[in-house]
Amino acid sequence: MITLTTFAWVPDFAAPLMRAFRVRWALEEAGLPYNVRTVTLGPEQKSPEHLARQPFGQAPAIEEDGLVLFESGAIALYIGEKSEKLLPRDRIARERATAWVFAALNSIETWALQLGIIDFFHAKEESTKERRPQVEKLVRERLGQLENALGDKDYLEGEFSVGDLMMADVLRILDHTGIFQDFPGLSAYKQRCAARPAFQRAMTAQLEGFRKAA
Numbered sequence: 284m285i286t287l288t289t290f291a292w293v294p295d296f297a298a299p300l301m302r303a304f305r306v307r308w309a310l311e312e313a314g315l316p317y318n319v320r321t322v323t324l325g326p327e328q329k330s331p332e333h334l335a336r337q338p339f340g341q342a343p344a345i346e347e348d349g350l351v352l353f354e355s356g357a358i359a360l361y362i363g364e365k366s367e368k369l370l371p372r373d374r375i376a377r378e379r380a381t382a383w384v385f386a387a388l389n390s391i392e393t394w395a396l397q398l399g400i401i402d403f404f405h406a407k408e409e410s411t412k413e414r415r416p417q418v419e420k421l422v423r424e425r426l427g428q429l430e431n432a433l434g435d436k437d438y439l440e441g442e443f444s445v446g447d448l449m450m451a452d453v454l455r456i457l458d459h460t461g462i463f464q465d466f467p468g469l470s471a472y473k474q475r476c477a478a479r480p481a482f483q484r485a486m487t488a489q490l491e492g493f494r495k496a497a
């Protein structure tokens with residue numbers, strides 16, 4: 284059985300966003316039970332035990348049958364291998380789903396995160412006045428391109444896959460901005476993904492875990 288390592292507690296703004304969520308969601312979609320191990324922010328994060336799981340002292344990480352795996356993208360694909368629902372067996376559909384995982388992490392998350400970091404940690408700094416509009420412009424460009432690629436489909440390739448799981452999770456980084464008002468197609472896509480029972484179960488479990496540790 285997979286053991287997920289997550290933080291025991293994170294600040295409120297980060298609780299729904301913490302990247303262990305995407306692992307929980309993938310596990311729920313795949314219908315796989317899992318154990319949870321918690322690590323505390325601070326010295327335990329940088330302990331040799333945790334660095335052996337996650338070389339940067341971050342979370343999530345997973346372990347199963349002697350495999351220790353870090354990076355949420357790699358973990359999502361690993362779980363995908365166990366479920367056709369996440370990674371289709373068809374060669375082309377499978378590669379396309381994989382491409383969307385990379386697109387979410389490389390082409391969207393990098394920019395969404397920049398905006399998140401500015402808003403969550405540097406909102407009052409002088410440099411933000413100049414930097415934020417530049418970053419927002421780039422984010423908007425990427426969102427427009429993503430919305431075009433989605434078109435009128437329910438999911439990026441028609442059927443839900445691990446690519447949608449990663450994309451929908453990454454888009455949530457921007458929830459605090461209200462930017463999706465200007466992208467109705469993506470807004471509906473996000474809602475569709477968040478309405479999935481597996482998403483709901485994973486979110487309940489994540490928030491409950493943090494609440495108990497608070």
Ligand SMILES: N[C@@H](CCC(=O)N[C@@H](CS)C(=O)NCC(=O)O)C(=O)O
Pocket residue numbers: 300301302303340341342343353354355356
């Ligand atoms: N690229 C990594 C990023 C992991 C990451 O940044 N995790 C955050 C929590 S969501 C973290 O560990 N933050 C604490 C830190 O960086 O010290 C992944 O996708 O797994």
